[in-house]
Amino acid sequence: MTEQPAPDVSGPRVLLMNPNSNKATTRTMCAIAARVLPGVTGWTAPAGPPLLTNPASLAEAGRLVAAAELREGLAGVIVSAFGDPGRDELAARLDIPVIGIGEAAARAAAQGGRTFAVVTHTPALETSIDALMHNAAPDARYLGTYLADGDPTELSADPKKLDAALLYAVRRACHDGAEAVIIGGGPLGEAADRLADHAPCVLVSPILHAALQLQAKLRLPKA
Structure with missing residues (x-):
């Protein structure tokens, strides 16, 4: 089904x-x-x-x-x-x-000319993510993909470790000049909610x- x-x-x-x-x-x-x-x-x-x-x-x-x-x-x-x-x-x-x-997240993150980045936990998809961001927001200031440290399957099984790894990557992106950061992944939707009040810049939830x-x-x- x-x-x-x-x-x-x-x-x-x-x-x-x-x-x-x-x-x-x-x-x-x-x-x-x-x-x-x-x-x-x-x-x-x-x-x-x-x-x-x-x-x-x-x-x-x-x-x-x-x-x-x-x-x-x-x-x-x-x-x-x-x-x-x-x-x-x-x-x-x-x-x-x-x-x-x-695509929806890229457009939202780039609104108002903001510099933005993606944070995710799937390193093998970095190239395809970057290509999608450039295609969806071709005139935007896109810094690239910042990766959470750890195996994606293991991180997904432990919300506390996942949140910590994602937040560390978010902070790195913000330090590098990101004004908005996309939490890049449908299964990361709950993590995006949990981290919204802890990030030093705007977090973008792709599903929302x-x-x-x-x-x-x-x-x-x-x-």
Whole structure:
């Protein structure tokens, strides 16, 4: 099973697609998006790893997202992995807005001409992340990707270690001149919430900003 049942709520139906296979992560990400969007349902990749950590897994996730058979009646889709896997292909075959959290975060972070950076815990994806940031905000002052120290799977299993490693990287980025820092990863959505009051600069939550951008595209009233 991939797509979760729609909740009994009013408003446009929005699908949040989790390109990894962790259903608990899907529920967490849906809860973040639901702060600003009514009617969010979740889709979890039917195969692949529970955490996307390298280009091969990201590419395979993109194929699953692009080929997914979605229910009719959707108003919009959020692709909730930071590399936006499959977003372009899915958008090309649907006539509704399809928002990738990576692109949404880059645009939000660069608002007002801010210098920004990405902090994440997947070193093998650094090159693809940097390319996405440059493509999404080509005129922005982008400092690059700052990596949390540690194995991504082990960090993800220990929220305290994860938060400490991410916060250290955030502080390095801010010291280097970042005015905004993106916590780069759909599964890092809760960490972005936890660190928001501890960072020395603005933290950008990719899922929340993707939801806000979709809210604007659908012309929904602000929550």
